[in-house]
Amino acid sequence: MQIVLYGVAVSAFVAKVRAALDLKGLPHEEREPPDGYGSAAYRAIVPAGSVPGLVVDGAPLFGSNAILEFLEEAAPEPPLLPADPLGRALTRALAGYSDDRIEAAGRAMFPLVKRGWRADPEAAAQGAARLAEALARLEDICAAAPAGLAPGGRAGMAECALAPAIQMGFMLCEEVERPLTPPPRVARWMAAAGEDPAIARSLAIQRAAMDEWLARWRAPGGSCGRG
Ligand SMILES: N[C@@H](CCC(=O)N[C@@H](CS)C(=O)NCC(=O)O)C(=O)O
Missing domain, CATH: 1.20.1050 (Glutathione S-transferase Yfyf (Class Pi); Chain A, domain 2)
Incomplete structure (x- = not known):
């Protein structure tokens, strides 16, 4: 999987996704949204315009919790959730x-x-x-x-x-x-x-x-x- 995390570093939502990627040991590149989040240039990459945005093999995702659920399904080990x-x-x-x-x-x-x-x-x-x-x-x-x-x-x-x-x-x-x-x-x-x-x-x-x-x-x- 080729993963790019778009974010701004003050954001707690972005920090959440960065930590989850690292916990899973998933290599990724972190970039700032071009012209800031919400910009036309960024929306051309992540249409929601919000950060964090995750581009996985060219496909954009948004919403930090949905991103974590995706990571959990795509790379189950080590788990982010308990078994029960x-x-x-x-x-x-x-x-x-x-x-x-x-x-x-x-x-x-x-x-x-x-x-x-x-x-x-x-x-x-x-x-x-x-x-x-x-x-x-x-x-x-x-x-x-x-x-x-x-x-x-x-x-x-x-x-x-x-x-x-x-x-x-x-x-x-x-x-x-x-x-x-x-x-x-x-x-x-x-x-x-x-x-x-x-x-x-x-x-x-x-x-x-x-x-x-x-x-x-x-x-x-x-x-x-x-x-
Ligand atoms: N529910 C979203 C919230 C993310 C969020 O509010 N991000 C802010 C920056 S910290 C943002 O991108 N605001 C601009 C926008 O939503 O268009 C998530 O979990 O990712």
Whole structure:
């Protein structure tokens, strides 16, 4: 399989797919969308215009969860999902929770940082509180049904999704001087996930890109081109 991953490095969705490709040991090339995501040039390659986009032997895919499901079917070993149906459903639920609650809470803070969060400390506090609440629910989910780092203690779909989404949220909260302390189970789970080389590599790429993005908007008169 010839695989090209289109993405921007700050994106938690892109980091999710990068980690999954590495977990599967699938060689791939990573490219930025020409003229940015959503551009006509990029839509000529990936019609949805969103990132991540995955081009497999010339065929475009989009949607990070659909991409992970494709990888799981196309290259079953090592698995991203446990073998039992309930474990598979819970792992998928965790990946969905990551997108809908954790990533969404972090993403909502990007515009605040761009427009200058110091002018709106209330919005900064609300953004951090939203993420803290999502993490508290994740802690409850982990307590009720320990999952993740599966199967067999290896990182899988839940780790690919949650680790970058949590990292992104933490960095944004720290930027607006509302640093979060992760709840204990989430903290242990993040530390374990970060020991996997595939997750660690994807987190490092995303972290470096986030650092650069944040520094650009921190600078007086900062600008960031697209995004
Ligand atoms: N549900 C999508 C969401 C991806 C997404 O929102 N990507 C953003 C960048 S982080 C994007 O491409 N936005 C532009 C668009 O959707 O047209 C996925 O899981 O891949």
